[in-house]
Amino acid sequence: MPVAYIRIYTGSDGHSYFEDVRVDGEVRGTPESNLRAIYGDLMAVDTAVFRHVVEEADDRTRHNAPRPQFVIILAGECEVETSLGDTRRMVPGDILLAEDVSGYGHTTRRIGHEDRLTMIITFQSTNNEAPADV
Template identity: 35%
Template sequence: MLDPKLFSQINSGTPDHLSYVRIYTDSIGETHFEDLKIKLNEIEFAPPAPPIYTSNLQPTTKFGFLSVLPGWNSDWHPTPKRQYIIYLSGMIEAEVSDGEIRQFGPGSITLVDDTLGKGHKTRAIGNDKIVLY
């Protein structure tokens, strides 16, 4: 199920952007959340189908799925590489080193960009298996 905020945003008139959260490291090694938007442009993607809204395409080298079971918990760690995560099922709670805690579930998008410094910690919340893309 889509995050209700994302679903209402997509279905409210012109879907000209998607929101996501970036986890990043500042110049002194502390990690933070940052709310960002991806611009979507209307294009003729597959005529005669109606136009769609798409972001600029980004290069990728690999992609995959990840799954963890309820109760999974990690201590502080930096991400092994810069990566987008799209939440398909279950709920994750993430904490950054400035003390802020946020929850992410189906429909959420994060850019995990804290490859240096203390990193973040995450844990599965609830009873559902976590599936990420």
């Protein structure tokens, strides 16, 4: 399967790193049509919310993800930079799994003039806490 999403996570040294993730799965059809596709494992998620970025954060200040969450780019472009300076350009259709909830964090900067529209999908909390603001 092709790369499904890009993961940003915190290494044991506290720095953030990128990883290209391919999802294993099985080929199967659907009862609704003759479609056949590779399906990955189900993921337990908590919330989904659209986010329209109307004012970007300061791209000189690193931040951490508030919780493990998928960020799906729907419109606009940005660049994400790890604490060590590696960068990835994110365009519509790209998916980022932000898991760097501790450590040195990352920065995000707008590319171009188009506002960014994203969908954020959070994972179910294992400690029964309500999710923080997205």
